Amino acid sequence: xxxxxLTPLRDLAExxxxxxxxxxxxxxxxxxxxxxxxxxxxxxxLKRELKDRNLSLATGLDACYRTKVGCLRVCVGGPVLLxxxxxxxxxxxxxxxxxxxxxxxxxxxxxxxxxxFARNPLPLA
Numbered sequence: 001x002x003x004x005x006l007t008p009l010r011d012l013a014e015x016x017x018x019x020x021x022x023x024x025x026x027x028x029x030x031x032x033x034x035x036x037x038x039x040x041x042x043x044x045x046l047k048r049e050l051k052d053r054n055l056s057l058a059t060g061l062d063a064c065y066r067t068k069v070g071c072l073r074v075c076v077g078g079p080v081l082l083x084x085x086x087x088x089x090x091x092x093x094x095x096x097x098x099x100x101x102x103x104x105x106x107x108x109x110x111x112x113x114x115x116x117f118a119r120n121p122l123p124l125a
Contacts, residue, residue, distance in 0.1 A: 017057055021065040023106065025050075026082040027093065030070045033078025034094075041095040042079045043068050049102040064106055077117070086111075087120035 013019065027046055029039030046066060050056035055064040074080045077091040081101070088111055093101060097115070104110045 016065075017059060017063065018065070020059045021063045022061055023064045023086075024084045025064060025066045025106075026069050026072065026084075027066070028070070028072045028074075028078055028080040029068050030075075030078075032071060032075040033080055038094060039079040042081075042093055042098055045095040045098040046102070049099055050106075053102060053107060055102070055106060062107065085122040087122060088116055089118040089120070090115045091117045 025046065027039065027043055029043050031039070033039075047056070050064055050066060053062075055062050056066060058064075072080045072082060072089075074089070074091075079093045081090040081093040082088070083090075083105065088105070090101065090112070092115060101112060101115070104112055
């Protein structure tokens with residue numbers, strides 16, 4: 001890609017505040033790990049909760065980016081949710097459980113141990 005081809009991407013990244021987030025939440029909405037519609041319902045609640053708490057499209061220590069994915073390759077016990085950089089994997093993250101996750105993990109910094117099934121933190125650069 002030529003540098004001028006990257007300009008629209010750079011402009012969009014700036015608009016989305018990419019580079020200013022401290023966490024990135026991935027939510028699997030695929031139907032291999034949960035019943036049809038369950039992941040999508042959780043995704044809608046996650047979007048709303050992040051927006052309502054000013055965590056999405058924000059700056060500062062609580063700023064959080066979110067990505068909906070079709071598969072995290074853990075095709076059981078979903079919806080599966082992953083938080084980076086700490087690399088915390090949550091199972092069974094239905095729409096009903098998302099508000100507690102946002103409040104405790106993202107706002108208060110207290111992971112919900114009873115929902116975590118694995119950890120894979122990113123190394124510090």
